[in-house]
Amino acid sequence: MRDTQKIRVAVNGYGVIGKRVAAAVALQADMQLAGVSDVVTDWRAHMVIRNGFSLFGAATEHADAMRAAGLDVKGTLDELLGQADVVVDCTPKRIAAQNVEVYRRRSLKFILQGGEKHSATGHSFVAESNYSSALDREATRVVSCNTTSIVRTLTALKRAGLLLRARGTLLRRATDPWESHESGIMNTLVPEPEIPSHQGPDAQSVDPELDVVTMAVKVPETLAHLHYWSVQMTRQARKDEVLDAFRTSSRIALIDIGDGLVALNTVKELMADRGRPHDNLYEVALWGDMLRVQGDELFYAYMVDNQAIVIPETIDAVRALSGAVKDASESITRTNAALGIETSLM
Numbered sequence: 001m002r003d004t005q006k007i008r009v010a011v012n013g014y015g016v017i018g019k020r021v022a023a024a025v026a027l028q029a030d031m032q033l034a035g036v037s038d039v040v041t042d043w044r045a046h047m048v049i050r051n052g053f054s055l056f057g058a059a060t061e062h063a064d065a066m067r068a069a070g071l072d073v074k075g076t077l078d079e080l081l082g083q084a085d086v087v088v089d090c091t092p093k094r095i096a097a098q099n100v101e102v103y104r105r106r107s108l109k110f111i112l113q114g115g116e117k118h119s120a121t122g123h124s125f126v127a128e129s130n131y132s133s134a135l136d137r138e139a140t141r142v143v144s145c146n147t148t149s150i151v152r153t154l155t156a157l158k159r160a161g162l163l164l165r166a167r168g169t170l171l172r173r174a175t176d177p178w179e180s181h182e183s184g185i186m187n188t189l190v191p192e193p194e195i196p197s198h199q200g201p202d203a204q205s206v207d208p209e210l211d212v213v214t215m216a217v218k219v220p221e222t223l224a225h226l227h228y229w230s231v232q233m234t235r236q237a238r239k240d241e242v243l244d245a246f247r248t249s250s251r252i253a254l255i256d257i258g259d260g261l262v263a264l265n266t267v268k269e270l271m272a273d274r275g276r277p278h279d280n281l282y283e284v285a286l287w288g289d290m291l292r293v294q295g296d297e298l299f300y301a302y303m304v305d306n307q308a309i310v311i312p313e314t315i316d317a318v319r320a321l322s323g324a325v326k327d328a329s330e331s332i333t334r335t336n337a338a339l340g341i342e343t344s345l346m
């Protein structure tokens with residue numbers, strides 16, 4: 001039954017990001033998951049139903065194939081969209097951009113993910129940076145995992161008046177774990193062919209004031225990304241001032257090598273031990289004890305769980321587009337509480 005107080009959310013594409021978004025929507029007191037649409041008929045579609053969500057086929061042929069596979073299908077994407085206030089498109093890169101016209105024709109608010117270009121929505125979103133400019137808009141794009149982490153961390157330094165310019169090297173995971181049988185590199189490192197890599201300019205699509213350059217290399221593992229940053233600060237600062245700047249973000253968690261969190265796998269194991277769904281690390285996990293300040297220069301490294309970091313941003317983007325919550329910190333607090341996001345991971 002429809003709860004008129006709640007924002008009705010449709011998720012199109014139930015893959016790595018879509019399944020996490022759907023689960024996160026279902027946890028929000030002010031949202032209702034209208035349903036999930038996809039094209040597959042295998043175990044992934046069965047999981048939609050097992051998780052208690054309504055399943056829709058992207059088109060009639062997909063709904064028919066799902067029915068033939070014995071799945072309880074509620075209809076097509078078109079019908080799902082009729083039951084939603086906002087649609088989150090989590091289909092693979094470049095497919096989402098083709099759906100934009102369908103959403104526009106229905107005057108439906110829509111969110112795209114980082115695989116799409118800024119121009120597809122004209123707005124790129126990271127909650128702690130520019131929530132207010134997404135209020136009541138038709139659409140936004142939640143930027144990629146790497147870009148989200150860059151904007152979160154640099155925004156924290158900027159807020160404290162410490163940021164002059166930032167230069168980062170990104171070690172990017174080769175593929176997503178569940179797709180390791182299909183792609184991914186082994187026994188090599190593959191540099192991105194261009195400097196800057198696209199993530200720096202992408203961060204500027206959220207905040208044009210950021211002076212940021214990135215370089216990237218693909219590495220043979222699937223757990224998460226690892227970033228190394230060198231920042232020119234506006235002035236000499238103490239290490240504790242810098243740590244306090246990062247603490248102003250509710251989505252940056254300071255971790256210590258000294259606590260045994262010595263590598264990406266140990267942090268993932270910590271998330272598993274905490275009982276997070278899919279071992280999700282929603283926060284940027286930044287090594288506080290490793291961080292170094294040298295006069296007006298700052299050096300640090302952090303981990304980005306590419307599969308999880310954009311989930312809280314997507315939830316906040318739903319609230320911003322709907323206009324239901326005007327204040328960024330109010331939305332962020334609600335999302336953080338529902339997902340168990342904390343600045344201390346232990």
Ligand SMILES: NC(=O)c1ccc[n+]([C@@H]2O[C@H](COP(=O)([O-])OP(=O)(O)OC[C@H]3O[C@@H](n4cnc5c(N)ncnc54)[C@H](O)[C@@H]3O)[C@@H](O)[C@H]2O)c1
Binds near residue numbers: 090
């Ligand atoms: N995987 C990541 O680490 C990651 C991180 C941040 C952002 N993103 C972005 O999120 C978006 C989704 O990526 P993903 O990794 O979840 O992809 P994915 O391939 O894991 O999932 C895509 C899902 O969409 C379904 N699909 C394919 N065509 C469809 C169609 N026409 N209609 C409906 N469903 C369709 C697929 O069956 C699959 O379930 C992309 O823009 C990507 O760049 C991905």
